[in-house]
Amino acid sequence: MYVRSVELPFRKLYAIDFEYYGSDGEIPSIVCMVVQDLRSGEVSRHWQDDLRKMKTPPFETGEDIALVCYFAPAEVQSMLALCWDLNVSVIDLFAEFRCQTNGDPNLGQKSLVSALKFNRLDHLIPKEKDSMRDLILSGGPWSKGQRVAILDYCQQDVFALGPLLDAMLKRAPWSELQLNQALLRGRYMKAVGAMQHRGIPIDLNLLDTLNAKWDAIKQKLIARVDTQYGVYVDGTFKEALFETYLAHKQIPWPRLDSGRLALDRDTFSNMSKRYPAVQPLHELRKTLGELKLNKLAVGRDGRNRTILSPFAAKTGRNQPSTTKFVFGPAKWVRGLIKPAEGMALAYCDWSSQEIAIAAALSGDELLWTAYESGDPYIAFAIQAGLAPPEATKETHKDIRNRCKSVVLGTNYGMSAYGVAQAAKIHELEAKALLQKHRETYRTFWAWAENNKDRGLLGLKLETCFGWPIQVTAGDVKANTFLNWPMQAHGAEMMRIACILAAERGIKLCAPIHDALLIEARSDQIDSEVVRLKECMSEASEAVLGNGKVCRVDADIVRYPDRYMDEHGQEMWDQIMGLLAQT
Amino acid sequence: MSNNAENRPRFDASKFRMQRMDASGPAAEKVLIRLKINKPHKEEFVRCHPGNEYRMACGIYEPIDGERIYLIAPDIAHLFGKSVKHVSLRLGINRQGKVFLWPVPLPPEEGRENQYNQTHREIAEIAEESWIKLQADTDGGFYDYYLALGNLSDPVWPETPFDELLEIAFGSSGVIEDPNHPVLRQLEGRD
Numbered sequence: 001m002y003v004r005s006v007e008l009p010f011r012k013l014y015a016i017d018f019e020y021y022g023s024d025g026e027i028p029s030i031v032c033m034v035v036q037d038l039r040s041g042e043v044s045r046h047w048q049d050d051l052r053k054m055k056t057p058p059f060e061t062g063e064d065i066a067l068v069c070y071f072a073p074a075e076v077q078s079m080l081a082l083c084w085d086l087n088v089s090v091i092d093l094f095a096e097f098r099c100q101t102n103g104d105p106n107l108g109q110k111s112l113v114s115a116l117k118f119n120r121l122d123h124l125i126p127k128e129k130d131s132m133r134d135l136i137l138s139g140g141p142w143s144k145g146q147r148v149a150i151l152d153y154c155q156q157d158v159f160a161l162g163p164l165l166d167a168m169l170k171r172a173p174w175s176e177l178q179l180n181q182a183l184l185r186g187r188y189m190k191a192v193g194a195m196q197h198r199g200i201p202i203d204l205n206l207l208d209t210l211n212a213k214w215d216a217i218k219q220k221l222i223a224r225v226d227t228q229y230g231v232y233v234d235g236t237f238k239e240a241l242f243e244t245y246l247a248h249k250q251i252p253w254p255r256l257d258s259g260r261l262a263l264d265r266d267t268f269s270n271m272s273k274r275y276p277a278v279q280p281l282h283e284l285r286k287t288l289g290e291l292k293l294n295k296l297a298v299g300r301d302g303r304n305r306t307i308l309s310p311f312a313a314k315t316g317r318n319q320p321s322t323t324k325f326v327f328g329p330a331k332w333v334r335g336l337i338k339p340a341e342g343m344a345l346a347y348c349d350w351s352s353q354e355i356a357i358a359a360a361l362s363g364d365e366l367l368w369t370a371y372e373s374g375d376p377y378i379a380f381a382i383q384a385g386l387a388p389p390e391a392t393k394e395t396h397k398d399i400r401n402r403c404k405s406v407v408l409g410t411n412y413g414m415s416a417y418g419v420a421q422a423a424k425i426h427e428l429e430a431k432a433l434l435q436k437h438r439e440t441y442r443t444f445w446a447w448a449e450n451n452k453d454r455g456l457l458g459l460k461l462e463t464c465f466g467w468p469i470q471v472t473a474g475d476v477k478a479n480t481f482l483n484w485p486m487q488a489h490g491a492e493m494m495r496i497a498c499i500l501a502a503e504r505g506i507k508l509c510a511p512i513h514d515a516l517l518i519e520a521r522s523d524q525i526d527s528e529v530v531r532l533k534e535c536m537s538e539a540s541e542a543v544l545g546n547g548k549v550c551r552v553d554a555d556i557v558r559y560p561d562r563y564m565d566e567h568g569q570e571m572w573d574q575i576m577g578l579l580a581q582t
Numbered sequence: 583m584s585n586n587a588e589n590r591p592r593f594d595a596s597k598f599r600m601q602r603m604d605a606s607g608p609a610a611e612k613v614l615i616r617l618k619i620n621k622p623h624k625e626e627f628v629r630c631h632p633g634n635e636y637r638m639a640c641g642i643y644e645p646i647d648g649e650r651i652y653l654i655a656p657d658i659a660h661l662f663g664k665s666v667k668h669v670s671l672r673l674g675i676n677r678q679g680k681v682f683l684w685p686v687p688l689p690p691e692e693g694r695e696n697q698y699n700q701t702h703r704e705i706a707e708i709a710e711e712s713w714i715k716l717q718a719d720t721d722g723g724f725y726d727y728y729l730a731l732g733n734l735s736d737p738v739w740p741e742t743p744f745d746e747l748l749e750i751a752f753g754s755s756g757v758i759e760d761p762n763h764p765v766l767r768q769l770e771g772r773d
Contacts, residue, residue, distance in 0.1 A: 177600060181598050384733075385732060435677065439734075450610075453608070457609055457610070462600060464595075464598075464600060465595075465598045465600070466600055538592055541595075542593050542595035542599075545595075
């Protein structure tokens with residue numbers, strides 16, 4: 001077991017931190033870097049002028065060299081901005097702190113300061129953090145005194161890293177396996193840094209035009225949709241008018257305890273399923289509410305770059321900003337993604353990833369057979385005796401749709417009411433379908449219920465590669481633990497695929513839940529997709545085990561075409577139509 | 583990222599893989615603390631455990647208030663006269679997996695049998711193999727049943743021994759062994 005950082009099996013162990021600034025979407029401008037050799041204690045401080053002249057880092061590199069950082073993507077991005085080699089191992093104490101505390105309801109922030117406090121290293125918390133950060137973000141120029149102050153500030157963070165790693169090891173020493181898992185997370189953080197550096201190509205001209213005309217387009221969009229409702233006045237949604245509309249249409253709308261109409265997104269979403277007449281209004285509100293085009297983090301080079309927030313969710317999934325990341329807002333916005341001239345993009349996703357994980361990890365062979373059939377929904381219908389053995393998607397569309405809602409909903413612990421809403425069926429029928437699912441996939445359910453019990457008992461749940469969750473206090477929903485294994489293993493799969501793809505030189509742009517976006521020259525995209533699919537298959541096999549592999553689908557977009565999500569197409573067409581008239 | 587990575591070996595998951603998180607076995611198990619004693623509700627589909635180890639011939643008594651059912655010791659059953667019901671207590675289960683003790687009437691030792699009891703018993707036997715719904719035909723004076731038409735899976739029976747299930751259902755206060763038991767005294771008009 002490794003109890004102290006100096007015992008870790010590396011030829012050199014460096015603590016490192018960069019300071020940088022830059023607008024959202026831009027490649028960061030490096031201000032300075034401080035490195036400390038954790039064994040000798042030797043420190044080297046470098047200002048931006050020196051760094052820019054360096055062709056190689058001022059420290060040794062190689063796989064037997066480890067960098068200790070707090071949130072490594074920032075350091076990786078900085079090194080890439082300096083065109084440095086990244087051939088080093090990474091121990092990211094942010095990722096390790098997340099492992100140390102995931103599920104702890106008393107822990108809000110995930111910052112270095114929080115990690116230091118949690119590990120009783122308060123004396124190492126840098127003073128004047130905010131004012132120094134503001135000074136750095138000002139972009140200079142800095143006086144000689146300010147330069148020294150910034151380097152000192154950077155050095156404070158570096159000096160905290162060694163003791164923090166030691167405190168973590170003291171609290172829970174690492175076995176060889178745990179070290180390997182930490183290094184695996186470090187490899188992912190390198191891939192994240194590379195993706196944040198590369199970004200996603202955006203049609204900058206169109207974005208600028210949309211931004212310039214967005215207010216006018218919004219008004220036209222409201223005018224067009226509102227003709228059916230009459231609930232907007234001067235571009236503002238009026239609750240009283242909506243109440244009149246509902247009374248006129250005799251729609252029983254849910255209310256808050258105060259008696260006012262519930263106007264949140266979920267209520268609109270649920271009600272628009274029951275009353276399709278409300279659907280266009282729901283779409284409009286979503287578009288107007290979510291769309292803050294000017295917040296998309298796009299650099300002057302037309303690349304969408306933002307922090308991908310790895311390990312931010314309890315499941316270990318990324319949680320990038322929903323306004324800065326182009327895959328965050330309403331789906332039509334994805335139409336702004338466009339490969340540059342001569343280039344192409346590929347969006348590759350695992351097919352029914354959560355079902356594959358549920359089947360493989362629970363060991364439910366019947367569920368795996370359903371997954372392997374290529375259509376787990378019709379397979380469930382057949383296995384449960386709801387459709388004849390020869391049934392297909394085409395011959396039994398209706399029962400397939402109902403079964404789909406059940407198969408997808410069960411992973412989330414969806415109630416009969418939820419399934420009934422999603423499948424537009426009676427609650428009793430939904431209840432019977434849910435029971436069929438439980439009876440058909442007994443092994444899966446025993447496994448899922450056991451996970452739920454373990455979680456609720458405050459025991460630790462862990463993925464196959466060591467991402468944990470343990471909730472020993474506070475309120476927790478039982479369904480969190482029902483779904484957590486699928487999501488957390490999905491995140492593991494995505495991380496390994498990113499690692500493999502990045503290390504094999506595939507140009508990754510971003511991970512999107514269970515998908516990866518890559519770019520390549522148009523004449524190379526097909527072969528790059530083959531290589532990426534290999535990475536994704538390998539990653540799925542690593543997680544699912546026993547030679548089980550998750551299928552991968554690919555969607556290629558070549559210049560001058562743009563990326564488009566099928567669910568966003570209609571709104572995109574509408575907005576482009578309005579733009580043309582504006 | 584390194585560009586000379588084309589020839590990297592496949593990902594070796596064994597270096598990172600940990601034991602399955604459910605390897606330590608179930609974290610909890612369902613414990614029965616109450617068990618109802620009743621014939622199936624007319625709206626619920628049920629099955630009857632086919633095993634001899636999950637049935638017991640006995641006498642039961644249900645006072646007029648209907649609040650609970652008592653198990654009568656064989657040596658004092660005669661004291662209850664016609665108020666005691668001679669039944670085979672069997673284990674039943676509904677579609678939701680809820681188990682119950684199903685008092686199935688025994689055939690009379692002599693004389694003609696009530697049609698309700700006879701059909702009730704016949705239907706319980708059918709329920710050993712099929713999901714059924716027990717319903718009274720009040721005009722005809724017998725029970726009939728509905729057979730579930732769907733392809734329904736067999737129930738998962740509890741592994742709890744029948745003795746323990748009886749203990750859960752009746753407890754110590756639900757068994758009448760003493761001729762001076764308050765329930766018997768009340769029945770005989772002694773209290």
